[in-house]
Amino acid sequence: MSHNCRNLLIRCMDFRLRGEVMCWIEKSGLFEGGFDVISLAGASKNLADGSDEIRDFFLQQVSISTDLHHTERVIIFHHSNCGAYGKEYSFDSKEEEKTKQLEDMDKAKNILLKKYPQLEVILAYGELQDECGEKINFEIVEK
Numbered sequence: 317m318s319h320n321c322r323n324l325l326i327r328c329m330d331f332r333l334r335g336e337v338m339c340w341i342e343k344s345g346l347f348e349g350g351f352d353v354i355s356l357a358g359a360s361k362n363l364a365d366g367s368d369e370i371r372d373f374f375l376q377q378v379s380i381s382t383d384l385h386h387t388e389r390v391i392i393f394h395h396s397n398c399g400a401y402g403k404e405y406s407f408d409s410k411e412e413e414k415t416k417q418l419e420d421m422d423k424a425k426n427i428l429l430k431k432y433p434q435l436e437v438i439l440a441y442g443e444l445q446d447e448c449g450e451k452i453n454f455e456i457v458e459k
């Protein structure tokens with residue numbers, strides 16, 4: 317019996333996202349066909365700006381998903397008020413944080429496509445409406 321899944325979700329480890337992200341996964345229809353998860357602080361940030369070792373480790377995880385489960389699509393999900401970004405940058409506004417994160421997501425997308433040109437990569441962003449992440453506005457930034 318094969319155990320394939322269509323999607324790979326790259327998301328932040330942040331516990332505040334759990335409930336809302338689960339709802340989004342259910343409702344968005346993006347995750348039909350199942351999904352693997354890579355969950356790291358800052359999601360694809362380490363792929364965009366990590367050391368060679370960290371980048372290799374990250375890509376190794378992606379390879380396991382594509383080789384073992386024949387993943388066809390990667391969904392890179394970032395969110396506002398992210399601790400991994402807050403630790404490194406001080407943003408003057410939500411827009412500024414989003415712009416920086418979108419830049420990294422795009423960079424990560426290009427790194428993935430260079431190694432796995434067969435993949436479809438979708439970028440999604442969640443704007444926390446409160447500090448606790450009880451309400452998040454999800455947006456597909458790029459398909």
Ligand SMILES: [Zn+2]
Nearest residue numbers: 328330398399
């Ligand atoms: Zn985060």
